Amino acid sequence: MIGLDKASVAFGSRTLFKDISFSVPVGRSMAILGPNGRGKTTLLRALLGFQPLASGKRHAPKVAGYVPQHGASQARLSDLDVVVMGRAVQLGLFGQPSAADREAAEAALVQVGACSLANLRYDRMSGGQRQMVLIARALATGSPVLVFDEPTSALDLGNQAKTLELLDTLRLRRHFAIIFTTHDPNHALAAADDVLLMMPGGGEIHGPVSQMIAPDKLSELYGVPMRWVEVNGPTGETRRAILPAFSGTEAA
Numbered sequence: 476m477i478g479l480d481k482a483s484v485a486f487g488s489r490t491l492f493k494d495i496s497f498s499v500p501v502g503r504s505m506a507i508l509g510p511n512g513r514g515k516t517t518l519l520r521a522l523l524g525f526q527p528l529a530s531g532k533r534h535a536p537k538v539a540g541y542v543p544q545h546g547a548s549q550a551r552l553s554d555l556d557v558v559v560m561g562r563a564v565q566l567g568l569f570g571q572p573s574a575a576d577r578e579a580a581e582a583a584l585v586q587v588g589a590c591s592l593a594n595l596r597y598d599r600m601s602g603g604q605r606q607m608v609l610i611a612r613a614l615a616t617g618s619p620v621l622v623f624d625e626p627t628s629a630l631d632l633g634n635q636a637k638t639l640e641l642l643d644t645l646r647l648r649r650h651f652a653i654i655f656t657t658h659d660p661n662h663a664l665a666a667a668d669d670v671l672l673m674m675p676g677g678g679e680i681h682g683p684v685s686q687m688i689a690p691d692k693l694s695e696l697y698g699v700p701m702r703w704v705e706v707n708g709p710t711g712e713t714r715r716a717i718l719p720a721f722s723g724t725e726a727a
């Protein structure tokens with residue numbers, strides 16, 4: 476389980492969030508949405524213990540799998556080396572990775588379908604390939620808690636679909652507590668059970684996807700009119716997506 480209990484974070488006189496409480500148990504996935512600068516990354520950092528709380532408590536295991544936004548280039552390391560870094564906590568300060576650590580890293584690469592990349596250099600990979608490697612690194616920690624900061628932000632639509640499919644597969648295994656931030660409510664529809672909305676004027680609301688991903692709430696969140704549309708899935712089935720009606724969008 477990972478969560479916050481009446482937690483607050485402030486930078487100087489600016490309070491980002493106050494008395495926020497929620498928890499994500501093992502077996503559920505929660506998406507966090509909110510406008511730019513509202514405090515989504517800071518909330519994740521607070522959950523992980525990187526950001527001190529002004530008040531309240533956090534509940535988290537000692538080790539969590541964390542995929543930061545835009546994984547920095549770790550020059551000259553192979554894909555497998557980057558994933559082995561997920562084992563760092565088990566190794567201790569001066570420990571060397573054992574055969575078992577490399578096996579755990581290889582197993583994580585298999586899980587994300589990226590074992591063919593194992594000997595590629597990380598700094599020469601595309602954004603989509605790097606994202607898979609960073610997710611494998613998070614899985615290699617062995618933690619039941621996985622935290623993703625905008626896991627699809629630098630990806631084209633095909634790689635977004637691939638990443639969301641992987642997040643949903645992990646969600647449906649029900650072995651993990653998963654939290655991810657996103658700017659696209661359709662990503663919550665694709666891969667989350669629950670949603671936390673960080674509202675623009677302050678205040679947060681959370682609940683199941685079916686209640687939170689709704690035109691009225693999202694219009695208030697972003698200040699843009701939102702509406703449901705129907706699209707055909709790959710086998711012709713009808714799916715619902717939620718879209719912004721930007722000014723300039725062709726009138727129906």
Ligand SMILES: Nc1ncnc2c1ncn2[C@@H]1O[C@H](COP(=O)(O)OP(=O)(O)OP(=O)(O)O)[C@@H](O)[C@H]1O
Pocket residue numbers: 486491509510511512513514515516517518
């Ligand atoms: N260490 C810090 N000191 C002071 N202000 C900070 C610090 N870290 C973040 N902030 C500020 O807190 C606010 C929230 O930042 P944060 O990155 O958490 O927002 P976000 O919702 O993730 O934004 P985005 O959607 O643009 O990624 C921003 O105004 C940011 O400049």
